[in-house]
Amino acid sequence: MTLTLVGLSHHVAPVELRERVTLDLEAAAALARSLGDAVCLSTCNRTELYVDGIDEAAVLAALEQLAGESLDGVVYRLHEDAAALHLFRVAAGLDSLVPGEGEILGQVRAAYESVEPGSLVDHVFRQALAVGKRVRTETAIGESPASVSSAAAALAAQVFGDLSGRRVLLIGAGRIGELAASNLASRGADIAFVANRTLETAHELAQRFGGRALTLDDLAPALGEVDVVVSSTSAPGPVLHARDVPGRRRTPLFFIDIAVPRDLDAEIGRLDGCFLYDIDDLEAVVAETLAGRRAEAERAEELVAEEAERFRAWRASLDVVPAITSLRARAEEIRNAELAKLKGRVSDDERRTIESVTSQILNKLLHLPTIRMKEAAVSPDGAAYADAVRHLFGLEDE
């Protein structure tokens, strides 16, 4: 059994190449099955094949067939502990474009569950999923937003907590504004109004979010009915002034201005109960959280290294397990043979006592050698220990 990884990622391959080898889940599973004992992890940033006992050249050939060209100098090939460590880093989001992004863990799970790998690949993927979960639980790497639009939604949640039922007014049909609205909607907010210079465009977007379309002239009345305002028009000046904002509200009003030049009068931010973030503020928040992610990534790397060490120990223990099993079987065989000699010479009660005592003696006698062999397994002498045990106890033939 040898764990091998052959793959390419955004670190080494340009998007023109990656898009040729990117497969959907079904196609990736089909490729893995066609190779044998394998799992194919294919996302927009990477296509990687984790295989056991398959010729590396065959795996590379399969990738080159997809790419339509030679992949020399682009693919990486890793084996055993290095391949496991790589997979653990991938599952933890440490190899991603944005460190700590959480989507990759779901993709690793989907790739693993789409096939039925053998014991080695199965073990390394199960451990990778556990590592990914552990990193997200024990570090704050995935808690911070990594884009302007997700930062806007996270800030709104910092004001309102749960965004379920919070009403949003989206001004303008710009791409970033739409993304911010989508992020808010994914957190449970209700995109109640979409306002635009042309009502037709507003209708289109409003239909998609299930809201009501408005023209820019109807903004002021709508403000009394919403909690969050997202603005991203291409207007040359402010579309909303401080005087338009209703006073003395019981709940805060959160304004997100993603437009350049800005859509929202800066005075709005000074009003009681109003919070205003423009594009520079959001970018500063993202930069700060990314710095935080990098700090958390260091902790995550420590956890991943710890797990890789555990994998190495497990892998090494596989070399001594047969020797341990044979030793115990041999001891048990001798015990049973000696017990058989007692047949008819002792009562049932005495026999049970003797069985119990001999079993305990055997267990106590073999406990320390078993532990020592497992400990030695992770050292370079592991195989020598196993050979010595086989030789000393005459287990070579078993």
Next chain:
Amino acid sequence: MVEVFFWPALLGYGEAAFAYASARTSRAATWGVRIGWLAQTALLAAQAAGADAFPWSSWAGSLNLFVWFVVGAYLIWGCRPRFRLLGLAVMPLAAALFLVARIGGGTAAGVKSGYGNVFLVLHVGLVLAAFAGFTLAAALAALYLWEERRLKRRAADILRLRLPPLASLEQLTWRTIAVSLPLLTLGLAAGVIRQRERGGSLDALEVVTLGTWLVYGGFLALRPTGRRAAYLALGGFALVIIARLVLAGSHFT
């Protein structure tokens, strides 16, 4: 006997006070709070078992009980990872007051008490529990003001050094006061009954405590929001401070 419980309690609170400073050690801090509070509970039980009457009648004894109520309220409302900074505000104060209570003799066993009357016991216990709740509410209100200021100023680290959302802080402040005010009301009623039995007139502490009741009563009746709510909660707490730290001695003697 009580020594056995005092030091683990102080150690737990002290550990929490320091461990809440970092997100990495906040889990250990939470365990410090839990273990410390259990040890203090055992300490109070030991004090109660060895006393002939209410054992926390002195100012130091009531401080001991007050700390137990504050930490207990924190355990119920705020002992969560997102409330780490609340722990950082509450636990150093709890550890310091607990130490002061010990220096004043409030954690000793076998203290002679003149508090045998049930109404007096109820009065002291309930008022202290209410004051503990108001202390926690004030900490929550202070956190609200700080977080609101950071949001207003558009602090770049707002999501990195993350506090609970404004809405949660506001709601928790309100709930804590909503639980504490009935306790204060019952405590004051018990005190009035006791005073009628014994006779005597209103002292300064009683006047301030009535003022506290009015402020928090107004808080619940008017249900203000935002900064106004936070300022009102802190205003009520200022009266609690006056009652506990400035006037408590005269009332107890």
